[in-house]
Amino acid sequence: MKYDVKDVSLASKGVDRIEWAEASMPVLRRIRSQFEKKKPLEGLRIAACLHVTTETANLMRTLKDGGAQVFLCASNPLSTQDDVAAALVKKFGIPTFAIKGEDNRTYYRHINAVLDARPQFTMDDGADLVGTLHKSRKKQMADDVIGGTEETTTGVIRLKAMEAARVLGYPIVAVNDADTKHLFDNRYGTGQSSIDGIIRATNVLLAGSNFVVCGYGWCGRGTAMRAEGMGANVIVTEVDPLRALEAVMDGFRVMPIAQAAPIGDIFITATGDINVIRPEHFVRMKDMAIICNTGHFNVELDIPGLKNLCGKPRRVREFVEQFTIKRNGHRINLLADGRLVNLSAAEGHPACVMDMSFANQAKAAQFVLKNYKKLENKVYAVPEKIDTDIARIKLKTMGLKIDKLTAEQKEYLASWELGT
């Protein structure tokens, strides 16, 4: 079996951590035991490009137990947990190509290594795998692929652009857009784990700090909510008037980034956009400001622009590079090279929310395999039944019950739907 991980001797630590996460993933466990019996993915070759974390390991086990042959690489050079990668290889026999801190060349070499398995299905997070597969040298590979799934907002945007340009080579289900994914994973998962990443990297006190969140989408909302809960004064920056209004009514101060720059102590971007914080903002920041990103790519902070303003940065803590602005001597602390702070400096989302995201992944793969002959080369939503089933099972596993509509209520509501 071919693989490329940092050190296979880390496997036993990885196994313990994978089992720890599994305990908080009851929906995925249930799907796994169904998959074990029915083998719905029998023989399917899956190339997966996901953050190599304990939760992803449990998804890989589920797919394998469902009969698939799985090949895994990282969807970000800094998010790999090396002990998990080792456990996947050694204990679970899953060819894994991922090393924390790998350079860009190695990152793409690893993506190409999983594509060498000639996949029939892709499972992506950010669309780097699908993008590479559609490059001219490999384009004909798309003919063998029956479908795929996409995990994150940025990936879905990229795939929809490919669909619009008529270059998408096979159908892809946008797992991100399922309610049981983004309402929980993007909001509560990113919210908690981004704060966790900032604290682990810096040990900063949030209480009383001015905490600037750029982008009030699902990830931004969650981050703002959790920072507020820890006593920070949250400021939101937005470009969308509706989202800005929502932030105001949620009780946050809203202003342009140019105005927030001299006020903020901690800045986090969560937009999916490029150059949200730029040199003209860095120069106005306080001495010892902290800047980080939790959006998918490391382009939200203009790091080349920051470098131009400063001398050589100093690594002052494991995930902190300190830049000193020549003009005013202010130190700006960049976390995790501007990559996803929650997955680089902390462990990513808690297993409890990834349970639902990855239940969607497993069920979406099963759905595509069953229906691919009827699907076009488009981006599809997760079928509503999968979404509501996952919500129902999740509630059940939490020991919670809800009311059921009575016959009279059903009739009453149906009469409104019919307009009678």
Ligand code: NAI
């Ligand atoms: P979203 O589309 O719900 O929200 C993005 C928000 O940013 C929108 O309200 C938009 O108006 C705003 N925005 C765009 N450009 C801006 C600018 N220049 N300044 C201020 N605001 C701006 O997206 P969502 O789901 O919140 O995802 C955001 C990013 O986070 C994406 O790249 C996504 O892939 C990534 N993500 C990261 C996760 C993690 O683990 N760190 C988990 C899930 C998603």
